[in-house]
Amino acid sequence: MAEPGSHVADSGEWYESQPIEARHGVFLRLITDLLLNDAVFEGTKPQNGAGGCPVLRWCDPENLAARLAEHRPSADGRPATQEQLLAFVRFVVDYSVKTGHPHFFNQLFSSLDPYGLAGQWLTDALNPSVYTYEVAPVFTLMETEILLSMRKLVYGDNHPSAINGDGIFCPGGSMANGCAINLARFKFAPEVKANGLHGMPRLVLFTSEDAHYSVYKMAALQGLGEDGVIVVKTDSEGRMDVGHLETQIEWAIGKGYAPFMVSATAGTTVLGAFDPLPEISRVCEKYGLWMHVDAAWGGGLLFSRSHRGLLAGIERADSITWNPHKLLAVPQQCSTLLLKHKGILSACHSRSASYLFQKDKFYDTSYDIGDKYLQCGRRVDALKFWMMWKAKGTIGLERHVDKIMDNIKYFVQQLQKRKSFKLVLEKPAFANICFWFVPPRLQGTENSPDYWSQIHKVAPKIKERMMKKGSLMVNYQPLRDWPNFFRFVLQSSGTNQKDMDFVLNEIEQLGKDL
Numbered sequence: 001m002a003e004p005g006s007h008v009a010d011s012g013e014w015y016e017s018q019p020i021e022a023r024h025g026v027f028l029r030l031i032t033d034l035l036l037n038d039a040v041f042e043g044t045k046p047q048n049g050a051g052g053c054p055v056l057r058w059c060d061p062e063n064l065a066a067r068l069a070e071h072r073p074s075a076d077g078r079p080a081t082q083e084q085l086l087a088f089v090r091f092v093v094d095y096s097v098k099t100g101h102p103h104f105f106n107q108l109f110s111s112l113d114p115y116g117l118a119g120q121w122l123t124d125a126l127n128p129s130v131y132t133y134e135v136a137p138v139f140t141l142m143e144t145e146i147l148l149s150m151r152k153l154v155y156g157d158n159h160p161s162a163i164n165g166d167g168i169f170c171p172g173g174s175m176a177n178g179c180a181i182n183l184a185r186f187k188f189a190p191e192v193k194a195n196g197l198h199g200m201p202r203l204v205l206f207t208s209e210d211a212h213y214s215v216y217k218m219a220a221l222q223g224l225g226e227d228g229v230i231v232v233k234t235d236s237e238g239r240m241d242v243g244h245l246e247t248q249i250e251w252a253i254g255k256g257y258a259p260f261m262v263s264a265t266a267g268t269t270v271l272g273a274f275d276p277l278p279e280i281s282r283v284c285e286k287y288g289l290w291m292h293v294d295a296a297w298g299g300g301l302l303f304s305r306s307h308r309g310l311l312a313g314i315e316r317a318d319s320i321t322w323n324p325h326k327l328l329a330v331p332q333q334c335s336t337l338l339l340k341h342k343g344i345l346s347a348c349h350s351r352s353a354s355y356l357f358q359k360d361k362f363y364d365t366s367y368d369i370g371d372k373y374l375q376c377g378r379r380v381d382a383l384k385f386w387m388m389w390k391a392k393g394t395i396g397l398e399r400h401v402d403k404i405m406d407n408i409k410y411f412v413q414q415l416q417k418r419k420s421f422k423l424v425l426e427k428p429a430f431a432n433i434c435f436w437f438v439p440p441r442l443q444g445t446e447n448s449p450d451y452w453s454q455i456h457k458v459a460p461k462i463k464e465r466m467m468k469k470g471s472l473m474v475n476y477q478p479l480r481d482w483p484n485f486f487r488f489v490l491q492s493s494g495t496n497q498k499d500m501d502f503v504l505n506e507i508e509q510l511g512k513d514l
């Protein structure tokens, strides 16, 4: 980009939204180099000795707001110079958390996959919107095909549910869960699409106390109310208690409610537990309920022949939420809803807007898949996943999952060897390891009455220290009557045993005086 307002030897003015090599070529290449260097390669290099990058550079909100203010669009309305824009990009990179850093274990997403990034950049360079074939020919076909490939992993290659099923990409697992609720309700009472809930008995669904909170939000959004979600207890491992599920269903029927759905979870958000899907499926069949499996987190295990057994019974689900942006480390966002039933997406969602989905187009309009979605304009989230899948092969994605699970095993073994750590669940089922750190001062005081209230304060304090230092990010939370505990999660196959050791050492260091 030239100095704003200055003349370059081509047509066009500096404000025009049109890429011109002579005007923007240098600028875009500088930005790309800066991103590759500062955000991608250097930004994800762990610190050892002098080199490497911290996970974050902590700045409190007031100070950061003041710094951000320096980068506001100019108050006098004038355009910025190239130098100002580059300084702004550097500021954004500097103060952003490096979620691709191997010591970022804070959430159910992490790592920066190079092929995923390439797919993300390719998507953005083309800026498509996947509603019609005419505007997104490649991506329309790509979405359809990748959803089929995912169903094949769920149901088996030639299974009718794989071939005849359906699916959509959603802007996040929460929306996928919401969409599942809407479809389940439509199956139960198709008249709701036109009439709303007017004149209906109270419609209720069931989920476990450890299910994702989006189930409540989406029930509220759809007029079922948060209280339309009936909570089922979990057992000591955090799995849905199927006996209690039946009790709750019977109770709801006794109240004159109309049960229509069970939302099971495969890989709960905090404990990583797997609800017993075969038993839940039997209950759903008995009462004629839609079976949804929220496998936002656990779905990626389907790639692993060694670990897919954790999802046994998922093939019985009517609908499945699966976020490839979690365990498979596809860049955000990449979330899907897979369906056993063909046609219901269209029947439930379509509105046939005549300005977009004209039926008299010159090509087969069944490729205009947009009308079965709830959104109108829609970002392409399939390409980055396709790119990764192609680059690594199914074998590579399997190795990715298996390595994570091996690292988890190592982490648990190392943790158990140290007396300052205590597991919340003795046998973690998945890639969430929940544990307490017990500072030396509290070791051996388990019987004192304020032991647990002391432990409750430890994780927040260590979290503050790790963030201010920038060395590590691991999340913590309380659950039920358990006081605050750390939840270590892994989705990066780029982390190694030395990173697992680093986490335990660092927490011990940060908390030794507490």
Ligand SMILES: *Cc1c(COP(=O)(O)O)cnc(C)c1O
Pocket (backbone or CB within 6 Å): 108, 171, 172, 173, 174, 175, 177, 212, 214, 265, 267, 268, 269, 294, 295, 296, 297, 323, 335
């Ligand atoms: C993360 C998660 C979700 C929500 O997915 P988003 O993409 O963050 O909206 C839903 N269910 C489970 C089990 C999750 O772990």
